[in-house]
Amino acid sequence: MKESWATFGADLHLDLSAGRGLRAGLVEALREAARSGRLPPGTRLPSSRTFAADLGIARNTVAEAYAELVAEGWLTARQGSGTRVAEQARPRARPAAAARVRSPARRGTAYSLLAGSPDLGGFPRAAWLSAARRALTDAPNEAFGYGLDPRGRVELREALAGYLSRARGVYADPERIVLCAGYAHALMLLAGVLRARRVREVAVEGYGLGEHRELLTGAGLRTRPLPVDGAGACTVELPDGVGAVLLTPAHQFPTGAALTPQRRAAAVDWARTTGGLVLEDDYDGEFRYDRQPVGALQGLDPERVAYLGTASKSLAPGLRMGWMVLPAGLVDEVVAAKGRIDWTSSALDQLTLAEFIRSGAYDRHVRGMRLRYRRRRDELVAAVAGRVAVSGIAAGLHAVLDLPEGTQPAVLRAAAWQDLALETLSRYAHPEAALPPREALVVGYGTPSTSAWSPTLRALVAALP
Incomplete structure (x- = not known):
């Protein structure tokens, strides 16, 4: 039986508008049919000979149109499979x-x-499952209770203290670590404590996540932007009157700059001079590819820098696992705030992460x-x-x-x-x-x-x- 357009189960009206030339008109008509979904992904097109006969045009015109659409990615052509609409050519609205x-x-x-x-x-499913089994086997009975320490499980705080000290240069006494349900939870707690201390303004980087700025403003704090360039945030321009500054020193988000040693020192000097607090967001500090990762800013002055870390980039955000390493004078206030609104990761997840770190699986x-x-x-x-x-x-x-x-x-x-x-x-x-x-x-x-x-x-x- 003679091959025909109809044998492919795809009746299709193509408008080969005059004035553009047959080949250009055919290319645009097929492109629009694929783009709109009138030709669904995977649809097999007739051979160039059959299609040309059906349309009453030269076979070379069809072959050239097919070749152009294959090059653009709208069609695919494989030996034995014929010419088909590409899988990625799915219907979509034209967004602004x-x-x-x-x-x-x-x-x-x-x-x-x-x-x-x-x-x-x-995500390391097998290694995580092994750690979870060991953690569950070794978990004390009281781990299944409500939990009495708002700072979180001591096993994880001790494991983090060792890891952060070794890998990020953080001074991390387990008594200064407070576990939380991710970075946003940590920032919300610190914002509330700052507001209770009568801080009114926080300096932030000129580029950054709007969601984080909204957490600060939601606590009643005004945000003041710092200029950002190829050397990171301009900490030498920290304005008078701000009580804290939020920085991403290791890898500015989103510009990708690293805060220079001079600007790191300027941030710490500002905090010492004014009594202000530096909030260090170390969201992806482990991932440096051209050299050894720069140590955390917190190591320069643990009493003036609050270090905020998370497993969201290294493992997965779905774990809802974050931590703060706090100046000694800030621990009690943060613990009190967290105790009033204590939503955090489960004790078993905390014990699993502790085992995951201790076993070397995290590294x-x-x-x-x-x-x-x-x-x-x-x-x-x-x-x-x-x-x-x-x-x-x-x-x-x-x-x-x-x-x-x-x-x-x-x-x-x-x-x-x-x-x-x-x-x-x-x-x-x-x-x-x-x-x-x-x-x-x-x-x-x-x-x-x-x-x-x-x-x-x-x-x-x-x-x-």
Whole structure:
């Protein structure tokens, strides 16, 4: 039986509008059919000979149109499988460029490079299960009770004290460690304590997470932005009247700068001189790829720096596991605040993490993930070389891509067509910060799963100028 368009179960009206030429009209008509979903992913198209006969046009015109759409990624052509609509050519709405911000909807895209998440597929399930079994076997009976110490299980505080001292240079007496349900919980507790101490203003980095600024303002604190450049936050410009400063010294989020020794010293000198407090967010300090990770700022003055850490990047945010290492004079106030609103990780999860650290499994996992993320960053840098510049140190789970002037709107539109979730650097700017205009993308290369990384990277490259 003669092959026909109808034999493929896909009746389709194609408008080959006059004035564009047959080939251009056919390319646009097929592209729009795939884009809108009228040709679903996986649909097999007729051979070029059959399609040409059905349309009454030359076979070469159809073959050239197929080849162009294969090159663009709308179609695939494989020996023995024919020409089909590509899986990534799924129907999607045309979002406005301004809509490229973090939201639940963005999580539903085919590809995501949103910053802030590790590769969740890398969670060490087997090693964690082994640690959980040992922890459960050895757990004292009282671990199943309500818990009497708001600081959290002493086993985990002792394990963290050893690890943080060894790996991050933190002065970490277990009595000064308070466990919490992640970084946001820790910041909320500290904000409440600062407000009770009659602090009215907190200095923050000009670029940073708006969610963190909202936690501070929600506690009644005003945030004052500090300029941020290639050397990190300008701590030498800490304004008068602020009672604390929130910093990401090891790897500024999101610009990727490391706070220089001079600016680290300036922050500590300011705290000593004014009686202020430095809040150190060490969210991904273990992940440095070009050199040994810089030690925590807290090591310079444990009485003036409150260290905040989390397992969200090293393991998974779903553990809801964070910790504070506090100046001695702050412990009782934070413990009292936490005791009044004590929502934190379960005792068994705390005991499991303690065993995970003591057994060396945590170090092995971090080393393995460090290698994985370093490879991804290297592949990202190689893929965009000659098209955009990558700024920031070789560290963490994200990078900043500086775009040529005037190209950001087009890049965002192209990313939308690729079904790729991206965020711009401007999304993180403090509304009162005097920052120079900068067209840039914050690319979370830690977010995709191992299987999704290569197609996600290809989608990003296709969207770049």
